[in-house]
Amino acid sequence: xxxxxxxxxxxxxGIGPEVVAEAVKVLDAATAGSGVEFEKTHFSLGxxxxxxxxxxxxDDDLAAIAAHxxxxxxxxxGVPGDPRLANANIERGLLLKLRxxxxxxxxxxxxxxxxxVPSPLASHGEVDFVxxxxxxxxxxxxxxxxxxxxxxxxxxxxxxxxxxxxVERVVRDAFARAQARRKKLTLVHKTNVLTFxxxxxxxxxxxxxxxxxxxxxxxxxxxxxTIFLVTDPARFDVIVTDNLFxxxxxxxxxxxxxxxxxAASGNINPDGTYPSMFEPVHxxxxxxxxxxxxxxTAAILSAALLLEHIGLPDEAGAIRxxxxxxxxxxxxxxxxxxxxxxxxxxxxxx
Amino acid sequence: xxxxxxxxxxxxxGIGPEVVAEAVKVLDAATAGSGVEFEKTHFSLGxxxxxxxxxxxxDDDLAAIAAHxxxxxxxxxGVPGDPRLANANIERGLLLKLRxxxxxxxxxxxxxxxxxVPSPLASHGEVDFVxxxxxxxxxxxxxxxxxxxxxxxxxxxxxxxxxxxxVERVVRDAFARAQARRKKLTLVHKTNVLTFxxxxxxxxxxxxxxxxxxxxxxxxxxxxxTIFLVTDPARFDVIVTDNLFxxxxxxxxxxxxxxxxxAASGNINPDGTYPSMFEPVHxxxxxxxxxxxxxxTAAILSAALLLEHIGLPDEAGAIRxxxxxxxxxxxxxxxxxxxxxxxxxxxxxx
Ligand SMILES: CC(C)[C@H](C(=O)O)[C@@H](O)C(=O)O
Ligand SMILES: CC(C)[C@H](C(=O)O)[C@@H](O)C(=O)O
Numbered sequence: 001x002x003x004x005x006x007x008x009x010x011x012x013x014g015i016g017p018e019v020v021a022e023a024v025k026v027l028d029a030a031t032a033g034s035g036v037e038f039e040k041t042h043f044s045l046g047x048x049x050x051x052x053x054x055x056x057x058x059d060d061d062l063a064a065i066a067a068h069x070x071x072x073x074x075x076x077x078g079v080p081g082d083p084r085l086a087n088a089n090i091e092r093g094l095l096l097k098l099r100x101x102x103x104x105x106x107x108x109x110x111x112x113x114x115x116x117v118p119s120p121l122a123s124h125g126e127v128d129f130v131x132x133x134x135x136x137x138x139x140x141x142x143x144x145x146x147x148x149x150x151x152x153x154x155x156x157x158x159x160x161x162x163x164x165x166x167v168e169r170v171v172r173d174a175f176a177r178a179q180a181r182r183k184k185l186t187l188v189h190k191t192n193v194l195t196f197x198x199x200x201x202x203x204x205x206x207x208x209x210x211x212x213x214x215x216x217x218x219x220x221x222x223x224x225x226t227i228f229l230v231t232d233p234a235r236f237d238v239i240v241t242d243n244l245f246x247x248x249x250x251x252x253x254x255x256x257x258x259x260x261x262x263a264a265s266g267n268i269n270p271d272g273t274y275p276s277m278f279e280p281v282h283x284x285x286x287x288x289x290x291x292x293x294x295x296x297t298a299a300i301l302s303a304a305l306l307l308e309h310i311g312l313p314d315e316a317g318a319i320r321x322x323x324x325x326x327x328x329x330x331x332x333x334x335x336x337x338x339x340x341x342x343x344x345x346x347x348x349x350x
Numbered sequence: 351x352x353x354x355x356x357x358x359x360x361x362x363x364g365i366g367p368e369v370v371a372e373a374v375k376v377l378d379a380a381t382a383g384s385g386v387e388f389e390k391t392h393f394s395l396g397x398x399x400x401x402x403x404x405x406x407x408x409d410d411d412l413a414a415i416a417a418h419x420x421x422x423x424x425x426x427x428g429v430p431g432d433p434r435l436a437n438a439n440i441e442r443g444l445l446l447k448l449r450x451x452x453x454x455x456x457x458x459x460x461x462x463x464x465x466x467v468p469s470p471l472a473s474h475g476e477v478d479f480v481x482x483x484x485x486x487x488x489x490x491x492x493x494x495x496x497x498x499x500x501x502x503x504x505x506x507x508x509x510x511x512x513x514x515x516x517v518e519r520v521v522r523d524a525f526a527r528a529q530a531r532r533k534k535l536t537l538v539h540k541t542n543v544l545t546f547x548x549x550x551x552x553x554x555x556x557x558x559x560x561x562x563x564x565x566x567x568x569x570x571x572x573x574x575x576t577i578f579l580v581t582d583p584a585r586f587d588v589i590v591t592d593n594l595f596x597x598x599x600x601x602x603x604x605x606x607x608x609x610x611x612x613a614a615s616g617n618i619n620p621d622g623t624y625p626s627m628f629e630p631v632h633x634x635x636x637x638x639x640x641x642x643x644x645x646x647t648a649a650i651l652s653a654a655l656l657l658e659h660i661g662l663p664d665e666a667g668a669i670r671x672x673x674x675x676x677x678x679x680x681x682x683x684x685x686x687x688x689x690x691x692x693x694x695x696x697x698x699x700x
Contacts, residue, residue, distance in 0.1 A: 091542040120580045122472040139489075139510070144546035154514040156550040160489070164504040190594070192441040196494035200506040223601035230470045230580060230605045244540070248598060251573035255580045 005310055007038040008068035008275065013046040013090075014284030015294035015337075016074025022296035022341030023072060023303040026322075029345045030307065030315045041068065046284070047078030047090050056093035062101055070306055071098075071277035074299065075284035092142065099135050102274035104267035105166065106173050107135035107243070108305065109250040109281065111233075116328040117258035125234035127257060130181070132174035132238060133246025135267055137166040138197075140243040162197045162242070167204045173270055174240035175212040184237035185209070186218040188225045188245055201242065226252060254281055261294075262327075264301035266309060276309055278302040292336035297323060300344055322347035352387045355660055358418035358625065363396040363440075364634025365644035365687075366424025372646035372691030373422060373653040376672075379695045380657065380665045391418065396634070397428030397440050406443035412451055420656055421448075421627035424649060425634035442492065449485050452624035454617035455516065456523050457483035457593070458655065459600040459631065461583075466678040467608035475584035477607060480531070482524035482588060483596025485617055487516040488547075490593040512547045512592070517554045523620055524590035525562040534587035535559070536568040538575045538595055551592065576602060604631055611644075612677075614651035616659060626659055628652040642686035647673060650694055672697035 009024065011017035027038065043065060050056050065071060076094050078085045099107070113119055113127040143159040178185040187205045191198030202219070209217045220228065222245045228235060229252050241249065254263035263281035280298030288294060304319040325347045326340070335343070359374065361367035377388065393415060400406050415421060426444050428435045449457070463469055463477040493509040528535040537555045541548030552569070559567045570578065572595045578585060579602050591599060604610035613631035630648030638644060651673060657666040675697045676690070685693070 089542065089545060092545065096543070120472055121470055123470075139508075140543055142545075144544065146546045146550065148514075149549075150553070152514050152518070154550055156512045156546040158489075158510040158512075158544045158547045160508040160510070162506045162508075164498075164502050168502070190597075192439065193446070193490055193594075193597075194494065194508045195439060195442065195492075196496045196506040197508045199499075200496065200504055203500070223597050226576065226598055226602040227605040227610070230602065231609075244543075247540075247543075247573050248576055252576040252580065252602070255577040259581075260577070 002035050002037045004037050004039050005070060006068040007040045008043060008065050008071040009040055010043045010045050010065075010071060010073040010076075012074040012076040012284060013048055013078055014075055014286040014289040016046070016076065016284055018289070018292065018294050018337045019280060019296040019299035020072060020074040022337060023299040025341050026300045026319060026344055026348065027303045027307070029348050030319050031312065034312060034315055036310070036312060045094055046076040047082075047085055047088070050088050050090065051078070051084055056088060056090060057097050062097075065098070066102065066274055068275050070275050070310055072303060072306060073277055073279040075280065075282060077284045079286045096140060096142075098277060099267050102267070102277065103269045103271070104135045104274075104277060105170050106266075106268040106270055107133035107246060108266040108268055109133060109246070109253070110264065111250075111253040111257045113257045114262070114324055114327045116330060117262065119256055119258055121230060121233070121256050124256070127233045129233070129236035129253075130177060130238055131246055131250050131253060132170060132177060132240045133250065134166065134170045134241070134243050136243075137162055138243035160194070160197055160244075162200050164200060164204060167201055168208065171204050171208045171240055174238050175208055175215055178215045178238040179212055182237040183214050184216050184218065186220055186225075186236060186239045188220050188222050188239055188241040188249065190222050190245075191219075192221065197242070205240070222248070225249060229253060229256060250281060260298065262297050262301065264298050264305055266302065266305040268309065278306040278309070292338065294337045296337050296341050297327070300341070318348055319344070352385050354387050354389050355420060356418040357388045357390045358393060358415045358421040359390055360393045360395050360415075360421060360423040360426075362424040362426040362634060363398055363428060364425055364636040364639040366396070366426065366634055368639070368642065368644050368687045369630060369646040369649035370422060370424040372687060373649040375691050376650045376669060376694055376698065377653045377657070379698050380669050381662065384662060384665055386660070386662060395444055396426040397432075397435055397438070400438050400440065401428070401434055406438060406440060407447050412447075415448070416452060416624055418625050420625050420660055422653060422656060423627055423629040425630065425632060427634040429636045446490060446492075448627060449617050452617070452627065453619045453621075454485045454624075454627060455520050456616075456618040456620055457485035457596060458616040458618055459483060459596070459603070460614065461600075461603040461607045463607045464612070464674055464677045466680065467612065469606055469608055471580060471583070471606050474606070477583045479583070479586035479603075480527060480588055481596055481600050481603060482520060482527060482590045483600065484516065484520045484591070484593050487512050488593035510544070510547055510594075512550050514550060514554060517551055518558065521554050521558045521590055524588050525558055525565055528565045528588040529562055532587040533565045534568065535565050536570055536575075536586060536589045538570050538572050538589055538591040538599065540572050540595075541569075542571065547592070555590070572598070575599060579603060579606060600631060610648065612647050612651065614648050614655055616652070616655040618659065628656040628659070642688065644687050646687050646691050647677070650691070668698055669694070
């Protein structure tokens with residue numbers, strides 16, 4: 001009996017559909033003969049859908065997506081500055097709404113500098129770390145407001161909300177990952193300025209850390225962490241941090257490891273109450289959409305994270321090996337999106 | 351008649367006194383014969399003073415400092431993890447209290463990659479930009495709080511406060527600097543997530559920008575800005591951003607330009623209501639304190655910013671030229687803090 005996995009596909013806007021098509025190709029090739037079969041549903045969501053119907057994400061959309069086992073997302077967002085999108089915040093209304101509604105409290109973002117990938121850093125050693133970014137709290141909660149908007153007396157506030165419940169569960173997840181890796185965890189925050197939120201994070205890391213005696217714990221202010229990401233990225237194993245700091249650090253991590261064209265991510269609900277969602281870190285890049293210029297590698301590596309999540313670590317590992325082989329073989333010649341996908345499929349089945 | 355400038359010196363902790371001593375040496379050498387005479391007052395403030403007296407910054411301290419024309423600060427902060435400092439937040443109670451009380455709304459942080467300085471970037475072009483970081487608002491206001499602290503039900507909030515008044519004055523300053531430089535201004539924020547604060551910043555930049563038609567305006571999300579700082583830092587001229595984003599970006603900027611041992615900053619009250627304060631971006635580095643190992647260049651370049659601020663641009667330029675010459679001549683031989691200061695004084699008077 002094959003095991004059926006219900007896969008929700010949200011290709012999205014711009015280059016999203018192109019890279020998702022390649023990721024699905026690779027996903028199917030990697031799981032052929034594994035006994036797992038994907039039952040796929042396409043969801044048309046994003047700026048294009050909003051312009052057509054005026055909807056960003058309806059309750060029905062959300063319920064339909066939530067009925068799946070797992071989600072693969074491409075990228076969402078229209079052309080920057082498009083006046084028709086001025087009143088729609090696709091990021092908040094779609095991407096963040098999915099992350100929050102589906103309780104994706106672990107936003108997992110691995111960084112590896114693969115052999116053969118040119119890094120902007122002159123030297124870097126062996127870089128292989130993972131950022132565990134909190135996904136459901138912090139400055140992302142949307143608890144802001146403004147008075148006297150549009151006047152010289154406007155006051156605009158943003159509230160970062162942090163709970164022991166929310167911090168504890170993501171910190172525990174990060175420690176478990178560190179325990180299974182090189183046993184080093186770095187908390188990144190700004191405890192000297194954000195004393196309340198920082199104090200909570202520090203306390204929870206101390207408490208949970210006591211139950212993981214083998215894991216060495218380190219702390220860095222977020223500003224200092226950016227310095228080490230460019231001067232000594234090899235020092236990191238697992239970084240645990242809040243939603244906003246994680247957003248910033250992972251783009252920087254993507255840049256030093258050869259560009260966010262390679263950066264994969266998982267929005268994970270470890271409890272399994274809701275489907276987890278896997279997506280490349282990059283955006284929809286409308287300027288190169290439809291030209292076959294997008295690198296699908298980040299989407300393909302996100303598919304590998306997806307396979308790991310549904311219990312197929314060997315198939316995930318095979319994708320990663322195929323990607324590493326493909327990257328190592330990349331010469332100067334530029335290939336199209338589907339040529340890269342095909343090459344990774346060939347490497348996989350070779 | 352010589353003009354007397356009242357200079358408050360706050361050498362602080364760790365390497366602070368060592369680097370301030372060199373900066374003062376250079377300041378005196380650069381202004382000899384300029385008709386300006388410094389009347390210096392030393393203030394013993396920082397972790398060491400707190401441990402002695404229990405005071406971080408009293409109202410009397412603040413009033414005495416405020417009665418000066420300008421301030422030069424080294425670095426403050428004790429040994430990390432010192433249990434005797436557990437209940438003192440020297441950063442908030444001293445450094446941030448000075449910045450907020452003296453209304454230092456322009457936190458000016460120039461970044462130049464000087465010829466001969468090894469950057470961690472493999473290639474970077476000509477890098478010369480300045481970050482205008484807002485200094486009196488944002489997540490730094492200290493409007494946080496927590497309930498049920500220390501329990502599994504703790505909720506810890508941080509409030510970022512942003513006002514049209516506060517944003518407008520710093521944005522106007524940034525535009526004026528861009529106008530006098532390469533006429534390019536980049537707003538960095540996270541408008542897609544922090545919609546209220548981001549919306550305010552965007553509106554003010556649009557409005558003030560309309561009065562600077564020659565300045566080209568660009569916008570980057572903070573995460574994307576970190577990517578460009580490592581892949582194409584030469585693209586930046588003036589960056590204007592909020593207090594926290596500015597903190598993060600300027601440490602990264604310091605790192606790519608050869609280390610925060612070279613990064614100078616000014617906490618400026620452009621209205622002249624209060625004295626402005628100049629300080630190296632680096633911290634007190636207690637691990638190397640007293641060993642003559644600290645590089646005083648950042649403090650010396652901060653002294654140059656100080657001279658510019660009090661209307662001595664030629665003397666400031668001379669310091670900068672002396673520093674550039676000194677850096678270009680740096681071989682592998684390591685020099686002590688005072689040897690570097692002496693070398694810069696010699697280059698200045700040569
Ligand atoms: C698009 C945006 C809302 C999102 C974020 O800030 O989380 C993106 O930058 C990311 O990192 O996935
Ligand atoms: C010490 C700390 C409060 C300070 C800040 O966050 O502003 C420092 O990092 C800086 O950049 O001057």
